[in-house]
Amino acid sequence: MTSDATPRIAHVCIDSPLPHLDRDFEYAVPDDLVDRIRVGSRVKVPFGHRRQLDGWVTSLTASASYEGQLQPIRKVVGSVPPLDPAIWSLTRAVADRQAGTAADVLRLALPARHARAERTWMTKHPEAAARLTGEPLPGSDVDSDDETEHGAVGERVVEDAPGTAPSTADPVASWEHPRVHQQPHVGCDLISNNRVVSAWVTDVVGLVREALARGESTIVAVPDQRDVVQAHGALVERFPDETVARLDGAVDDDTRYRSFLDVLGGVARIVVATRAAAYAPAQHLGQLIVVDDGDPSYLEPHAPYAHLRDVALIRQQQSGCRLVFLSSSRSVAVQRLVDIGYVEPGVPVVHPRVIPAAAIWGDDPMLQLARIPQIAYTIARRALASGPVLVQVARAGYQREVTTDEGTRQLAGAGRTADELGRAFSEVPVIVATAEQPREQVSASPALVVATAGSEPRCPNGYGAVLLLDALSIVSREGLTASEDAMRHWFAAAALARSDATVVLTGVQGRLADALVQWDAAQFAHDELAQRVALGFPPAVRFFSISTAQGGTQEALDDAQLPESVEVVQTQLLPSEPGEGEPTLEEVTLLRVPYSVGAATARALKAAVVRATTGPVRRQRRLRVHADDVRMLQTS
Structure with a gap:
């Protein structure tokens, strides 16, 4: 049933990477589709000579700006409109910032449709489906054209002003600081089925609990699949009555689309995802948590090349939600935001004791040549009496030959390090963890765990000691972010230790060592930013x-x-x-x-x-x- 006031003009974003087509096109809504088309609907439209393209309805109006005859929309694809108005506003802002096209952003934001999964979901969640499609529930006396105090049943309201963002949540006026950087607690925690998670996961659980108590949803962005698995597992366990959605590439397309519909329909109030997390159409969004924003996996390798951090900042600005950058170290990009007062630094946390080996060596050149100093052996032996010890190395393999300004030298890998430590500590097993030999967790039994940066396993309650070897090799890698990446790797490994543990750092001193000793990377990030300001390098520009x-x-x-x-x-x-x-x-x-x-x-x-x-x-x-x-x- 329609009336004269029914919008009959659809503004459509064409699915095309061509920049000259990156604008809305007007189409007539034919009589047989008036009751099916909604803002956000996926449609097929005629374009040019005998061409038919996919597109999304971004708005509906009663009149057109084009004075000629409009082509009609050919088909509505699916019953559920997948493009949430808030996500369309985010998409447009990201595309404009990156000099890209909205269609390229939408390919990242919207999963492929699966018709069978959509039908199954609508049957399982009839109320959520009715809200999205505008159709009355089976057996309901409410007509789809009846007006309610919130507008038409099932209609998602779009702001009239161009470029403004419809909010999925009221701004959180009670929060003094809507954008914060917070260090997570250190150590590891044991959950059900003998699974171990990093302490930052427990911090995320606490933040999610607060949001749920306010009736709000949370998006959690993590760097990779290892983090998705542990965060999702802990959230499912701690909130058994909630649907926790996974929107990452490791799940099959059918499952991902059902999870997307759970988020879009408000069934799931907790979302865990990787670099596309900020595009999740969470309803009543209360907070967006970005874990370890300095991880390079957050940078989108495809056009328009937007970093998750920038997308999250736009999402926060548009929706009014809280944005939490959660990381033990602090990225230089976040430091810039702290320096200008846009992001608030969080409170300090209890941390392990950090000893730079250089402080023990002094000026003795022979001691400085030792890859594993005596103090590292002493601390490791003491810690092994009660549990495992983590040893971080720069690379996998046994050893490799490199040429430097000082000549040719051999660099030990994880394999050679394991052999050396195995001879020194023959009474305990040696476990090797690398990208090629992944190991998610180890038991609480005494063991030496040799791992490359980024592959460190977790252990119950945290390690009793952490040895950071090859620090100079890690920080000496070429590139703009070499020092920043090294700091992030060291903090991440050291954060797996108990708060009463000892961390030994070898190979570096000065401001790098000071940041780890004080468990505060702010001064390092501030100094790094000052250097980039002087050089005119990002993120200063x-x-x-x-x-x-x-x-x-x-x-x-x-x-x-x-x-x-x-x-x-x-x-x-x-x-x-x-x-x-x-x-x-x-x-x-x-x-x-x-x-x-x-x-x-x-x-x-x-x-x-x-x-x-x-x-x-x-x-x-x-x-x-x-x-x-x-x-x-x-x-x-």
């Missing part, structure tokens, strides 16, 4: 790159008419990206962009791409934009 055919850089810059404060850093000839036909060399130019002109630069570059890739074929030229591009500053 943003870097954009433009890729053109050889000799095309200056023409592209002249056409873009960028703000005056944008600087050209360098131009290099690099191989073209995969999937662009025959491999060729292209010019890649790096641009230094102050934050104050970031939005204007993104708009100008995107407009330049549209001009370069449209019009007569003979005038078209290659031009691609990569926002926040630091590839030329990284060295493997």
